[in-house]
Amino acid sequence: AGGQKAPESWYARAASVAYKAKLNADVAKWTSAQVRAYPTPENWRSALVTYRDGARLEGQPSLDLFRLMRLTKSLAGERDFFEYASLAIDRALPGEAKSTIEEGFASGVVNKSSRAVSEVLTLATSKIPADRASIATSEKLANAAGATGKPAAGAGDAYLGYGEDAKAITFYKLALENGGVDMDQVNTRLGIALARSGQKDEAKKYFSAVRGPRADIAKYWLLYLDLQP
Secondary structure, rough: OOOOOOOOHHHHHHHHHHOOOOOHHHHHHHHHHHHHHHHOOOHHHHHHHHHHHHHHHHHHHHHHHHHHHOOOOOOHHHHHHHHHHHHHHHHHHHHHHHHHHHHHHOOOOOOOOHHHHHHHHHHHHHHHHHHHHHHHHHHHHOOOOOOOOOHHHHHHOOOOOOOOOOHHHHHHHHHHHOOOHHHHHHHHHHHHHHOOOOHHHHHHHOEEEEEEEHHHHHHHHHHHHHHHO
């Protein structure tokens, strides 16, 4: 009321009440408000993990939330890196799994002596050559006459996993053009590739087009973009 920023604990209290009442939309509202007011890595992690657990996210949606955690430096502890890398492996993204673990090692958050993490790294590394080779096939199918958008989306996913965002953008746009894909997932992924490429306004356009269960995930990404200088 006085035009000043509310104490950080007030946001946390509101989010806690919403979480206990299983009001996922309100959880997203209050954790986002907390991050907007106090954009620390700790608050980002609290917001994203609380939302993920409350919404019981799994698979592809969870992967896109982990990507935001990585970008906001809010992956904390060996478990976060292990879960993210394991999920990437399960989604046939060995390059992303490898780079995630290596980032954990480099930051000192993950101990190189960890057997579980090392096993995931070894598995990811072994899968990369065949995975790289398969992208060429996806590209040919994506560019074939009369193709649906599925091969293009697959190529986009692969390139996004390897951090080759410019190529991912090209194939995601082709996927949207050809159709026959999960539009909300592709719009989310295209937004991610554009955000990581520094194309803020373009990324906002695609995140804003996301509907359904992924809408709250897109809103967190939009919040991230709003906080960028």
